[in-house]
Amino acid sequence: MSLWQYANPVKFLHLSGKIVPTLAVLSALSLVISLYWGFFLTPDDYKQGSTVKIIYIHVPSALVAINAWFMMLVTSLIWLVRRHHVSVLASKAASYVGVVMTLVALITGAFWGQPMWGTWWAWDPRLTSFLILFLFYLGYIALWAGIDDPDTAADLTSVLCIVGSVFAILSRYAVNFWNQGLHQGASLSLDKEEHVSDVFYFPLLLAIAGFVLLFIVLTLVGTRTEIRQRRARALLARSKG
Amino acid sequence: MPDLGKYAFAVLSSYGYSLALIIGLVVFVVLRNIKARKALEAIEAEVNHGKD
Numbered sequence: 001m002s003l004w005q006y007a008n009p010v011k012f013l014h015l016s017g018k019i020v021p022t023l024a025v026l027s028a029l030s031l032v033i034s035l036y037w038g039f040f041l042t043p044d045d046y047k048q049g050s051t052v053k054i055i056y057i058h059v060p061s062a063l064v065a066i067n068a069w070f071m072m073l074v075t076s077l078i079w080l081v082r083r084h085h086v087s088v089l090a091s092k093a094a095s096y097v098g099v100v101m102t103l104v105a106l107i108t109g110a111f112w113g114q115p116m117w118g119t120w121w122a123w124d125p126r127l128t129s130f131l132i133l134f135l136f137y138l139g140y141i142a143l144w145a146g147i148d149d150p151d152t153a154a155d156l157t158s159v160l161c162i163v164g165s166v167f168a169i170l171s172r173y174a175v176n177f178w179n180q181g182l183h184q185g186a187s188l189s190l191d192k193e194e195h196v197s198d199v200f201y202f203p204l205l206l207a208i209a210g211f212v213l214l215f216i217v218l219t220l221v222g223t224r225t226e227i228r229q230r231r232a233r234a235l236l237a238r239s240k241g
Numbered sequence: 242m243p244d245l246g247k248y249a250f251a252v253l254s255s256y257g258y259s260l261a262l263i264i265g266l267v268v269f270v271v272l273r274n275i276k277a278r279k280a281l282e283a284i285e286a287e288v289n290h291g292k293d
Contacts (some may be wrong), residue, residue: 050249103262
């Protein structure tokens with residue numbers, strides 16, 4: 001058994017068709033329970049008041065937004081090196097999820113920042129690198145849409161993905177690189193002293209699991225769509241030829 | 242409904258916009274998948290019909 005066998009579109013469609021329903025149910029359950037738990041059953045924070053409830057959407061969406069780009073980087077590199085179509089189609093499918101998660105993180109951050117920092121937006125290193133990551137997502141999607149030949153589009157978007165990875169890394173580590181700006185450090189850490197209180201921590205972990213599962217489900221479904229569209233184009237071209 | 246105090250606007254707006262975007266994304270991905278599946282089935286049927 002090798003991971004590369006799933007680069008075969010037929011095998012990918014077969015396996016993903018089996019696991020998507022289960023993952024979708026798990027994702028929905030995790031999201032409903034964690035958001036209900038976080039919104040209705042957790043107390044206000046002594047400093048942030050009820051705005052702490054935004055953490056259950058902001059942190060998971062930001063985490064998915066950054067890691068979606070890393071997943072796209074890996075699959076783009078696989079395309080460039082091994083020319084597996086499923087790999088680059090998975091990258092394209094992930095970009096739709098990534099751009100929405102980036103937007104969600106930016107919006108929830110602004111709604112949290114206004115009452116806490118006194119401003120909707122600041123040109124802080126993490127916020128700025130996150131905005132640039134959002135623009136890279138838009139550019140990546142636009143590049144796919146703007147090039148007719150799918151292999152050329154795959155090559156160029158893969159190169160764009162490699163360049164954009166710099167901003168994905170900056171989005172994640174900007175707080176550590178520059179000891180300035182408004183954005184605080186990580187809310188979650190392996191060091192128990194650093195992360196948020198347990199009363200917020202457990203629903204947050206469940207929300208993260210729900211968002212990650214949602215990302216996996218939507219990326220798998222999106223990849224299935226891309227494979228079918230590609231096959232439809234190939235059949236049409238063959239029948240015309 | 243919990244008492245959100247003076248931050249009700251920020252919290253409810255965050256949840257409202259986020260849920261709308263995420264539900265919109267799910268609908269977009271699912272509808273696109275259904276459309277692609279139906280289109281492929283139609284093309285395959287046409288191609289197979291042409292062979293017969």
